[in-house]
Amino acid sequence: MSSAFPSTFSSTRSLTRRRGPAAAGAAAALALALAGCGSSTGSPSMHGMSSASPSPSPSPSASHAMGDMPGMGHAAGNGLSAMRDGYRLTSKDAKLRSGKQSVYRFAVTGPGGKPVTRFALDQEERMHFYAIRSDLSGFQHIHPTMTGDGTWSARLASLAPGSWRMFASFTPAAGAGEGENLVLSRTVTVPGHATRTRLAAPAGSTHVDGYTVTVKGEPMAGMPHPLTVSIAKGGKPVTDLRPYLGTYAHLTAFHEGDAAFAHLHPTTKVAGDGGDGGGPDLAFQAELSTSGNWRLFLQFQTGRTLHTAALTLHVA
Template identity: 40%
Template structure:
């Protein structure tokens, strides 16, 4: 006969079927990410709650979920923590982000552009310099149009609503798959409550990286240039492509694009691009206030550099002063505009 509970003890409660987890593995779901050699992964593991959720919960979910996916895919996610605190009175470290002459005065977390050249690449973490990227979701259907929504929050978890216009836009959003394919350069729009939104299509399954590149304006008017990054998941069979071999010339839509110059780790050196159509220099037009924009992403951790050019010295050319933060292979993406159409030329470069 079963023993009776002690006198005065409450009876044992029946299990709550709404919270009871059934034994055995979860059956496959349509939204799972199918990784080669690994199997299915629930993309919700990398997901984040809506914009209104607690900031620490959001940050933990994104960092842990992104790390799990990155490790399973064999990529190093890089540093997940913000830069270490600096001594009193010293300027904190900053992401590499160089601007063309004539850009309005603002700080790179207190560093000059020259000082920034020796810093680590940006976009390795979801929080930096007192700002946090808070997306409404990180799961998107592969090959279908959707909308990415996010906020930038300050140290007090308040949505930031004041941004400086840098190169014609207050927010630059770069999206690329983790094998460095599918590059997109987008410009979201902001609602009054600080929520940014932009149409987004992730054309193929896999894990993608999104970079928010902006200059925030604090209550005291101080401007801080920051690049934050977060992983996005598109469910389906992920077949990563190998990085193309290094080359100094490529073609895109009938234009021949080449470059001269060899980036080196820790050194600021010129990289000069030429764009030609046939035997003639291409009639480059200003795009976002310059004749070209260059984004470089490091293979592996996907460290981010956004480099802007010198004034055009001759038709069809554009020169960038680039500082690679460390050795490795990089994928360079050059945006240029001719006849109102923006095109992107991509190159693989090895930095020693």
């Protein structure tokens, strides 16, 4: 695959609900850079390195194996397996069409082999679903819906040809794994001529939708380290962040080469008066399993718009 897509981009979409991720705490140099991917207006998912609105909340209501990853809670693993602790991510969808919206259907089976239908809320959702291409482009974060038999449907925005990995992050609400944060993944193929997106070089800050996002910290592989994310607009600190998923910012990361997954846990608390007015500094606890470059996706909300900044971070 050859180098193709641009290394920076941004877009916006209006939100149909309010949520909130959180923020960051401290140290010296780190590396990042933005990449984006156009807007997907009208789609329930976020397409590429772009800004978008979150998908509808799940209603508590199925190839290639790939991934265990740390999910929205404090899950162990890196998302690179379809099985963990007796739980399995299953799907009949080994291929998805390119250039059009599509639906990825899947289920989670428990240690007894039966579909799991009871999931605990984790950052306001029962299931967090992520799609990422093998070159770490095309990021989408979706909250799928579930039918009564345990089949989940994730509505994806247009996918570029290539190999994609689909991650499911969840917490069983009953059974042997009750209360355990799990992340499982599988791969799918999107047919067509695939051109590789070159990963943007690490840098200290990036821009999205008129906002400047700066990251400070010195993460080391396999150890928890604080990160501080600061957000400004027009040279002025931003203080009007609104909650998204219960915090002021949501931060996920994927490792270059194998797409190992990590969720960087927010430590900044949402204000008790409803949470409006967050920022400009957000604290996160980062625990990245492997050294090398990680692609970070920071989602934050202002007004009714969700912004997504893509950053490249080097981990020693």
